[in-house]
Amino acid sequence: MGKLVTVGEAGEAVVLERLLAALAVPASVSGVEAPLLGPGDDAAVVVAPDARVVATTDLLVEGRDFRTDWSSGADVGAKAVAQNLADVAAMGAVPTGLLLTVGAPSDTPLAWLEDLGRGVAAACSVWSTSVIGGDLSGASELLVSITALGDLQGRAPVCRSGARPGDVLALAGSVGRSAAGLALLLAGGPELAEEVAPELLAAHRRPVPPVGAGPAAAAAGATAMLDVSDGLGVDGARLAAASRVHLDVDADWEDQHVLDLLVAARRLGGDDDPWGYGLVRSWVRGGGEDHALLATFPAGVAARGLPEPFVRIGEVLPVRSGWPAVTVNGDDEVVGGWDVYA
Amino acid sequence: MGKLVTVGEAGEAVVLERLLAALAVPASVSGVEAPLLGPGDDAAVVVAPDARVVATTDLLVEGRDFRTDWSSGADVGAKAVAQNLADVAAMGAVPTGLLLTVGAPSDTPLAWLEDLGRGVAAACSVWSTSVIGGDLSGASELLVSITALGDLQGRAPVCRSGARPGDVLALAGSVGRSAAGLALLLAGGPELAEEVAPELLAAHRRPVPPVGAGPAAAAAGATAMLDVSDGLGVDGARLAAASRVHLDVDADWEDQHVLDLLVAARRLGGDDDPWGYGLVRSWVRGGGEDHALLATFPAGVAARGLPEPFVRIGEVLPVRSGWPAVTVNGDDEVVGGWDVYA
Incomplete structure (x- = not known):
């Protein structure tokens, strides 16, 4: 497998295997509770102890949101995680899991996707969360989309609409x-x-x-x-x-x-x-x-x-x-x- | 506003307004419970009565997953909803809400995006769910990504791994x-x-x-x-x-x-x-x-x-x-x- 250099040469099964390996953070290192059901089935299952779930999503597009000559795959992965978790945090919630979608042209280096996975995993580790699922696709340009889920821990969500004069x-x-x-x-x-x-x-x-x-x-x-x-x-x-x-x-x-x-x-x-x-x-x-x-x-x-x-x-x-x-x-x-x- | 024909001419604010209008289904028609907090804040909030949440995501890319000369915007929107809800259903869960991400070149007709929104809304209505949030982006090709959330209603998720000889x-x-x-x-x-x-x-x-x-x-x-x-x-x-x-x-x-x-x-x-x-x-x-x-x-x-x-x-x-x-x-x-x- 050492000779596979692009995602097109590697094929979907190998790309998925490599990406999942890059995303994996040993539980003993991250201290993150494992999802109830992670990648590998039709959908993931995560805890929602509050009986409500906070959900947000952001798409990064090559050439618009990042340039591969200015940012590494790991940079892009870490940034995608950061901006989604900021949205969860802005509601007053704590992150409970992420879905990661990657679109890539067939000539994308497999190493770039693995680097992306490592950047996502590193950011997840910082904020004690993990990737629970996602999707892989071909595309004409690199795309990285994350959906982040969060838990309100019994508090009301903090909306944009509650500020009052005197605050x-x-x-x-x-x-x-x-x-x-x-x-x-x-x-x-x-x-x-x-x-x-x-x-x-x-x-x-x-x-x-x-x-x-x-x-x-x-x-x-x-x-x-x-x-x-x-x-x-x-x-x-x-x-x-x-x-x-x-x-x-x-x-x-x-x-x-x-x-x-x-x-x-x-x-x-x-x-x-x-x-x-x-x-x-x-x-x-x-x-x-x-x-x-x-x-x-x-x-x-x-x-x-x-x-x-x-x-x-x-x-x-x-x-x-x-x-x-x-x-x-x-x-x-x-x-x-x-x-x-x- | 009648003369705005592309999303680039309309600008993000108008595109978002039009898309949200197309997505809106009167509650009296759909019978869908409104999300606790829908589009317009940093993140959405939906019910998770089971205290677990099922989450899945799929990306559709123009030229790979659909062709605009073969499928209308409404077709693409309805299909994106259908395939994500099938993943929620395959876990044994009922849908509770969707996040919709749309990437579009600046020369995309605004009418195509509105048609997409109507197709998403129609499919949501069939399956008694709704769009609770999402993201808009520029892109070199049309992209439609949906994340679907679901509730297990107290049941164990049905995984791929439980079949036994004799079943x-x-x-x-x-x-x-x-x-x-x-x-x-x-x-x-x-x-x-x-x-x-x-x-x-x-x-x-x-x-x-x-x-x-x-x-x-x-x-x-x-x-x-x-x-x-x-x-x-x-x-x-x-x-x-x-x-x-x-x-x-x-x-x-x-x-x-x-x-x-x-x-x-x-x-x-x-x-x-x-x-x-x-x-x-x-x-x-x-x-x-x-x-x-x-x-x-x-x-x-x-x-x-x-x-x-x-x-x-x-x-x-x-x-x-x-x-x-x-x-x-x-x-x-x-x-x-x-x-x-x-």
Whole structure:
């Protein structure tokens, strides 16, 4: 079998065998409870002790969501897991299992799929979950789709619609780091990114969202929450619209948050923006894919202390007609975002 | 908005709005219980009264799993639902909700996606379930992926591994009809298929698996079950291998089952096979995508009467070293199947 180099040469049975081997994490290492019924039957069976199940799905497409010359198979696998678990966490749930679908052209190296499997397994291990099933298909481009399931542990789901004026606006995790890493890649490829800011390149390749902070926020009484996948401006506006409130971000928090992005911004700023302040602000306000959790908490909860690692970044105000949904210090509009068909 | 003709022109927000509108089935019509939390938040929440959840996923890729000149968007949507619900049914579970992921090139007609949504909604209505969430993405080719969730209602999942020698082999639904419809399409396109056997064309475009038969089989004591997605030979061999048994199909059942396929086979048989018997047998033994349920029942259950619409098609025998896993009247090898990378 050592000579099989593409998935087309290997055939479906061998690809499945190799992928399952790459996905397997010894229970003694991961500490993960095995699914009641994992890959190999028509469907998987996992526990749902709460008698409700949280379910979310995301598709990554080669050339749109990742490039194989910029990210390894393991990077792509880890990122796909991270962004789905961030969605589970944003409801206040803990992950219980993943379904993994991979579409691949027949000339895809078998090693790439095995590397993908190892990246998925590594991310699963970090967050104590596992792949319980999935699907393999041929395709014209590489596709990686994950469905994540979660358990609410008896709590109400934390929706986008529960924020109230007077609540504190808080963030767990970072914004703008993935966007900064991507900007370096676009400007000079992995070589430039590695030279200037390897930690920002890593943040783009393998974001590490604060998955545990989601259930902690729910337990602490968060009134609304979502994960920042499309940018603080766009996702903040979604929360604001669903809750019919206005969000105001502290300029002081923003100034602090941009510090470790300046090294990249100064390199890329150009003549119009020699210190890179414009770039840094665009990354912090418009950059997605770090999958930070944006949540709102009653002021009383915040006064007693936000659950780690949440920090206060602003406040929830009444809707003001004709104003943008999200502002910084009651002033500038925060905008950004991403259209999947653009 | 009437002038928007492609998804790229419409943009993600409008596409999502139109797709959700097409997916919406009034609760009064469908009789479906609404999800606890449906599309619009980071993740959906559905009931899991059994405290376990069944989960399965399948990806359909344009040019591999469907052709837009042979199937409408509604056909593709209905088929994607059908094949996922067949997997839920094959565990003995009832469907509780679906996640729908659609990948589309920017020049895809918006009307095609709306048609897809209507086909998904129509199939959901038939089987009393609904779309609870999903994902939209750009892609180089049309992609439709569904994840289906189900509830076991307190019963043990029916796996592939529980068949025992002495059990009765039974089938609910048909085999070979989708393959016959596809053969007509390949030979002469929709025109020939409509002329010769519109009912076989319909079986290919929109299979109607016996979803309700899965929970009925589980309640009746089925020892093993799977859905026939890749052909009786290939899927039968999977059940046989998992259960370490041999399956023998009655020639009498096969002869009966081929009757309504002969009209297509005679048209396509050619000089070597003027009556089409060879073709018909290849469809019945090797044709997938009808998503019939293949199950085994203890002889005592069969003697009292199999749950509808299961019919006895053979018996479960001890493994015989050196023999194929599935035979017809203890003789011919039953083969067939499908490699996704071929």
